[in-house]
Amino acid sequence: MTTATPSGDPLAADASALQQHFDDTIASDQRIEPRDWMPDGYRKTLIRQIAQHAHSEIIGMQPEGNWITRAPSLRRKSILLAKVQDEAGHGLYLYSAAETLGADRADLTDQLISGKQKYSSIFNYPSLTFADVGVIGWLVDGAAICNQVPLCRSSFGPYGRAMIRVCKEESFHQRQGYELLMSMMRGTQAQRDMVQEAVDRWWWPALMMFGPPDDRSPNTEQSMQWKIKRHTNDELRQRFVDMSVPQAKALGVTFPDPALVWNAERGHHDFDEPDWSEFMAVIGGNGACNVERVANRRAAHEEGEWVRAAAVAFANRQREEAQS
Numbered sequence: 001m002t003t004a005t006p007s008g009d010p011l012a013a014d015a016s017a018l019q020q021h022f023d024d025t026i027a028s029d030q031r032i033e034p035r036d037w038m039p040d041g042y043r044k045t046l047i048r049q050i051a052q053h054a055h056s057e058i059i060g061m062q063p064e065g066n067w068i069t070r071a072p073s074l075r076r077k078s079i080l081l082a083k084v085q086d087e088a089g090h091g092l093y094l095y096s097a098a099e100t101l102g103a104d105r106a107d108l109t110d111q112l113i114s115g116k117q118k119y120s121s122i123f124n125y126p127s128l129t130f131a132d133v134g135v136i137g138w139l140v141d142g143a144a145i146c147n148q149v150p151l152c153r154s155s156f157g158p159y160g161r162a163m164i165r166v167c168k169e170e171s172f173h174q175r176q177g178y179e180l181l182m183s184m185m186r187g188t189q190a191q192r193d194m195v196q197e198a199v200d201r202w203w204w205p206a207l208m209m210f211g212p213p214d215d216r217s218p219n220t221e222q223s224m225q226w227k228i229k230r231h232t233n234d235e236l237r238q239r240f241v242d243m244s245v246p247q248a249k250a251l252g253v254t255f256p257d258p259a260l261v262w263n264a265e266r267g268h269h270d271f272d273e274p275d276w277s278e279f280m281a282v283i284g285g286n287g288a289c290n291v292e293r294v295a296n297r298r299a300a301h302e303e304g305e306w307v308r309a310a311a312v313a314f315a316n317r318q319r320e321e322a323q324s
């Protein structure tokens with residue numbers, strides 16, 4: 001709708017001019033900032049994307065947090081503590097980025113603990129042995145890096161900037177996982193078997209982290225036009241497979257996929273499809289740990305009520321003291 005103003009006031013620019021400015025900003029690879037006009041769909045999609053990412057960071061603390069008390073040495077315990085704490089930090093940056101779009105963090109938390117908003121399907125799998133800590137660092141954080149490095153160029157400024165720091169920390173996570181697995185592979189046969197068994201369990205869920213195949217991912221096209229998604233799910237999955245194969249070889253483990261072979265013609269590895277019915281079941285709430293993960297998050301939220309109340313009371317008192 002066009003409503004030209006006789007005064008020619010630039011502040012009264014009409015809707016199409018705003019849309020044009022937004023489109024030009026995206027086309028020239030500039031960033032959209034919170035103060036800028038943006039289409040409702042862009043705002044809503046980004047809030048959903050960032051919230052889902054934030055929830056994944058926070059819920060993602062649980063599978064590894066499970067091993068903090070049982071880490072086999074003080075060194076491993078302190079590394080794992082630092083890693084899990086980083087994930088909490090990632091969640092907090094991301095909730096803050098969502099708030100710049102007008103989302104309310106308390107509301108996002110409610111949506112998570114009431115099951116209305118999702119988090120990455122990978123965190124609904126159990127961490128059964130200490131080798132899982134290494135495999136999660138190597139493959140799960142590795143897949144996260146593939147997904148997130150392109151997001152450093154997200155068209156939305158606060159998200160892109162948060163991703164730069166997040167990705168640096170994710171690289172550390174991946175290396176710590178790989179280093180842990182290297183140590184285990186230099187250990188006993190039982191330790192090597194434990195690593196291989198963990199790789200066998202996590203490989204397919206890690207491939208599912210990139211989401212459904214492109215022909216079943218209806219929102220991809222719009223998100224790529226908006227430059228809040230830079231590559232398709234299948235492109236990222238391929239990149240992850242190509243990156244992981246030589247790492248597995250150096251480590252001395254195999255992936256549980258007989259179809260995984262180098263295709264010289266394509267210049268990429270061929271590989272089999274994950275079981276997408278399992279993926280749908282897990283995101284539908286029927287994974288091994290969905291109920292437990294959300295229940296833990298809900299309990300932590302309820303147990304933290306007094307901390308939030310105390311922080312508000314303290315802030316109010318300080319305000320009153322400043323005014324008196």
Ligand SMILES: [Fe+2]
Pocket residue numbers: 057086087090166170
């Ligand atoms: Fe993270």
Ligand SMILES: [Fe+2]
Pocket residue numbers: 087141144169170173
């Ligand atoms: Fe991480």
